[in-house]
Amino acid sequence: MLSVxxxxxxxxxxxxxxxxxxxxxxxxITSLLAEVRGSGQVLERGYVVYAPRAKNECLGVSYDTxxxxxxxxxxxxxxxxxxxxxxxxxxxxxxxxxxxxxxxEAGGVVYFGWAMHKGGQEQVITEKVRFLESRNEVREAAAxxxxxxxxxxxxxxxx
Numbered sequence: 353m354l355s356v357x358x359x360x361x362x363x364x365x366x367x368x369x370x371x372x373x374x375x376x377x378x379x380x381i382t383s384l385l386a387e388v389r390g391s392g393q394v395l396e397r398g399y400v401v402y403a404p405r406a407k408n409e410c411l412g413v414s415y416d417t418x419x420x421x422x423x424x425x426x427x428x429x430x431x432x433x434x435x436x437x438x439x440x441x442x443x444x445x446x447x448x449x450x451x452x453x454x455x456x457e458a459g460g461v462v463y464f465g466w467a468m469h470k471g472g473q474e475q476v477i478t479e480k481v482r483f484l485e486s487r488n489e490v491r492e493a494a495a496x497x498x499x500x501x502x503x504x505x506x507x508x509x510x511x
């Protein structure tokens with residue numbers, strides 16, 4: 353997995369800025385970036401949105417989407433990423449929503465979204481990953497995973 357420093361270097365090299373929309377990681381993605389010297393050049397802003405109302409008001413996630421697919425779902429992660437992209441000047445957005453607690457079938461499941469402008473249009477992909485660790489280990493692993501995927505997602509969108 354790519355280090356946070358490598359992700360910052362990738363973003364700097366391509367003159368990309370990033371916006372985050374975090375639920376279950378509670379700002380850890382943004383915090384990890386902020387630990388790296390030079391991250392101020394690539395981190396545009398970060399949203400931490402737990403409640404449905406916050407997801408709706410800050411990022412435009414539809415209440416209908418939340419009701420239909422659930423608060424922790426690929427569709428919500430998609431709308432979070434697109435909302436963050438639309439509400440910023442960033443080139444790339446990363447989002448996540450999920451359950452950090454390891455309880456039941458959905459425990460440790462995190463849904464990610466990555467969005468980017470390509471050819472004047474917004475592109476978005478989502479992914480579901482299950483982490484089988486303690487609550488805070490899930491949050492940490494999810495934050496690092498979200499960042500590590502940024503270069504490959506950007507390359508995919510730029511093909």
